[in-house]
Amino acid sequence: MIIDAAVYRDGQRLPCKDLSDEADALRDTPGGFIWIGLKDPTTEEFANVSGALGLHPLAVEDAVKGNQRSKLEVYESSLFVVLKPLRYVEETSQVETGEVMLFVGEHFVVTVRRGEAGPLSDVRRRLESNTGHLAQGPAAVLYAVMDAVVDGYTGIDAEIGQDLEQVEESIFAGEIEVEAHAAPESPSQRRQAADDARRIYLLKREVLEFRRAVQPLVEPAKRLAERDVPHVPASSRPFFRDIADHVLRVVDHVESYDRLLGDILSAHLTRISVQQNDDMRRISAWVAIAAMPTMIAGIYGMNFEHMPELHWRLGYPMALAFMAAVCLTLYRQFKRSGWL
Numbered sequence: 001m002i003i004d005a006a007v008y009r010d011g012q013r014l015p016c017k018d019l020s021d022e023a024d025a026l027r028d029t030p031g032g033f034i035w036i037g038l039k040d041p042t043t044e045e046f047a048n049v050s051g052a053l054g055l056h057p058l059a060v061e062d063a064v065k066g067n068q069r070s071k072l073e074v075y076e077s078s079l080f081v082v083l084k085p086l087r088y089v090e091e092t093s094q095v096e097t098g099e100v101m102l103f104v105g106e107h108f109v110v111t112v113r114r115g116e117a118g119p120l121s122d123v124r125r126r127l128e129s130n131t132g133h134l135a136q137g138p139a140a141v142l143y144a145v146m147d148a149v150v151d152g153y154t155g156i157d158a159e160i161g162q163d164l165e166q167v168e169e170s171i172f173a174g175e176i177e178v179e180a181h182a183a184p185e186s187p188s189q190r191r192q193a194a195d196d197a198r199r200i201y202l203l204k205r206e207v208l209e210f211r212r213a214v215q216p217l218v219e220p221a222k223r224l225a226e227r228d229v230p231h232v233p234a235s236s237r238p239f240f241r242d243i244a245d246h247v248l249r250v251v252d253h254v255e256s257y258d259r260l261l262g263d264i265l266s267a268h269l270t271r272i273s274v275q276q277n278d279d280m281r282r283i284s285a286w287v288a289i290a291a292m293p294t295m296i297a298g299i300y301g302m303n304f305e306h307m308p309e310l311h312w313r314l315g316y317p318m319a320l321a322f323m324a325a326v327c328l329t330l331y332r333q334f335k336r337s338g339w340l
Contacts (some may be wrong), residue, residue, distance in 0.1 A: 001045060003037040004124065005111075011131025020052040026107040033138050034108045037120060041112060042113050056080070063097050063101045063112045068248055070213065070228075072220035078105040079231055081142065084213035085149045089158045095156060095206045100149065102142055103144045104231050111145065116313065124147045139232045146221070150243050153214055153250045160210065163203055164257055171196050171268050185191065197268060204261045211254045214247060221247045285334040292330065293323040 007015040016022055016034060026032045027245040036049060043064050052062045059080040062068050073080040081102040086095050098115030111120055123144050127134045134140055221244035223238055224228060232240075300307070300319060311317075334340045 001039060001041065002049075003039050004121075005034070005036045007034050008032065010136055011135035013128055016313075017282060019048065022050050023108065029107070031135060031137060032107060033105075035124070035138075035141060036108070036110045037124070038078075038110065038112045040114055040300060049275065053078075053103070053105065053110065055103055059103065063103075066099055066114045068101070070134075070216040070220065072223055074230055078103050079142075079229065081146075083146060083149045085115075085152055086156050086210065086213055087152070088156045094162075094202070094277070095209050100145060102145060104138045104142050106138070106231055110143045111141075120145060120148075129324065130340070136233075136236070139236045142232070143236060143243070146240075146243050150217075150246045150250070153210075156210065157250050157253050160203070160206060160257060161253070163206075164260065167196065167199050167203060168260075168264055170199075171264060171271075177286065197265075197272075198263050200261060200268060204258070207254060207257045207261060211251075211258065214250050214254060217247050217250060218244075281339045285330075285339040289327050289330045289334070292326045296323055 001329040005019070007014040007016050007022055007026070009029065016036075019034070019036075022034055026034060034053075038046070038049070041064065045063055046060060049055070050057075056078065056079050059073065059075060062080070062082070068082045071082050071086050072079075079102070081104065083100045083102070085098045085100055087098065088095055096116070098113065100114075100120070101112040102114075103110040113120060125142065127144050133144070139333075221240065224232060225241035225244040228234070234315070296319060331340065
């Protein structure tokens, strides 16, 4: 559906009456353009807009279907730009992905939003309060929307960095605590280790979602900053260069987060494997201790007729004492070697 539609002349907002008539009138009006905002439009809802503005059918099809990568495509009468805004959900520490698509022509801008991430009402409000920027035409709208999306990336970058520090602290602090006490892990510590593994996996998924949104935007941002692009004046390149710098910085952070999460996960799994080996050694030591009295009892339990110890008055206490001595010796040896 259409969220907002307005005509802008010299940075001033005017009401948009009939879309076709306004589009025809603006073709001979320098510095004037239409800005139409749509949210989750259907094919029928988009038909009037695309027909009045002459949008390319392939771009319209992408805008209606959604689920596109961040990209910049040049058509005969317009640019088609796809952005992936992100929203950080504080309650669940998860990242939600939205979609914003822009058709930018000489005298029009059409913004299409999908999902709850990346609302554009604040962008329009800020631009309308600065008529000097808005008077620059559709390129000013493209820059403002891209800048808002990339600013959102910067905020999520900081949030994920904090989550990563918390996970890192939780995992390595627990490992230091276990090593300091030199004791087996308690059930609560085992549950904490399982929770840490789950948090690492979820955070790695968030970083992957973040990378899918940001990485494809590098090439469109560079193209707008360095090359001639229709409907984007050369005077706008420094602004898009600033956006490209921010995108590259976020991409570098995302890649470092991904590598660090991989290292943390490997360290965590190694710690669990070492703990399992310690458990197996501990079990093996107790089995060895229990095997010795079992073997001695089995020998004297054979009840052969000619076994002198069976008729000796001190045979029973001596057998018990021997069992206890062997078990104690094994226990001390295993304890000294670190198996117990």
